[in-house]
Amino acid sequence: MKEFESEIIKIRRKIHSYPELSYKEYETSAFVARKLRALGMPVRTRVGGTGVVGLLKGTRPGNVVALRADMDALPVTENVDVPFKSTRPGIMHACGHDTHISMLLGAAMILAKHRQDLSGQVKFLFQPAEEAGGRGGAKPMIEDGAMNNPKVDYVFGLHITGTESSKVFSVRPGPLMAAPDTFRIRIMGKGGHGSEPHTAVDPIFAAAQVVTALQGVTSRLIDQREPFVVSVCSIHSGTKDNVIPDEAMLEGTIRTFNEKTRTKAKNYVRHVAECVSKAFKARALVEFKQDEYPVTVNDPAVTSRVVSILRKIRGTRTIESKQIMGAEDFSRFLQKAPGTFYFLGTKNPKKGCLSTNHSSEFKVDEDVLKYGSLSLADLAYEFGKPN
């Protein structure tokens, strides 16, 4: 492993210094393609945009195992002083996708070196635009055939996390991450004078009732045993202190962990917004953004095998992850093949690695990278063996 560690860190630092935003990962994907080709494998580029797919063939028959890394950075100005700091103002690898790329390239190096012992085939999925909300890169990659030819039997993805201690893997069977649904509620009233509200239809008053009533969806309409969050995160209306405006606009998000609750919750949000507005003579138009990420569901049988494989990696610990209200478009790959999405902690107070992902002060303990590479390589090696 020693021989690869310094190369993995070098790659990570290089990518960290030139971060690229969603669907603009041009230099990153060219770099990834070069590295994969240098390992002697066929490479497809421009898969679903800026995606790259490499394929490593083992010497024995077996399963096709896909390993995925996302490649995009965030519109954040880096606030960490490291020699390989972002050279692009306002853009930073603040979610750690730079480490995902380097760890997956590290796994490719390990597997290519041990190709003689490898069963099946390993597909390396380098995905654009995980941070792009519903327009994330997993979907176009799948539509572009990334999970076929050869058809993927198992798929695995690894995310680094600043909230867990360094060298700790966390994993959970079943629903792991939420489905995020974004809504917009336009409440239409009738403008008038602030002193004569009875002659107008006040959309601000109706909007305030809707915001309050929506919390009743959580406490009174959805089964309390189902995780569910509804948050109104923006309200816009009005221009002056004595003018009742015509309209109010609310925007927010709901988070759910299964498709049934998701459908129910969306229907209730619509119902409550419409009926409460109607009670005060206003009209609500409720829209949900289409094509949001599905729930990330880890296959229970595969995941219990993953746990036993991770537990064998010396120098690390494996614990059960909590359910996370955030979302991931790795969920789309999991709809195509059974697999597991898991985390590797990087929090290390001694090295000043304390901030969470997406923070401008996000700093990674690079000692964990080799373990990430090893874990991906081990999963490909073990799941590649014929069933």
Ligand SMILES: [Zn+2]
């Ligand atoms: Zn992120």
Ligand SMILES: [Zn+2]
């Ligand atoms: Zn991320």
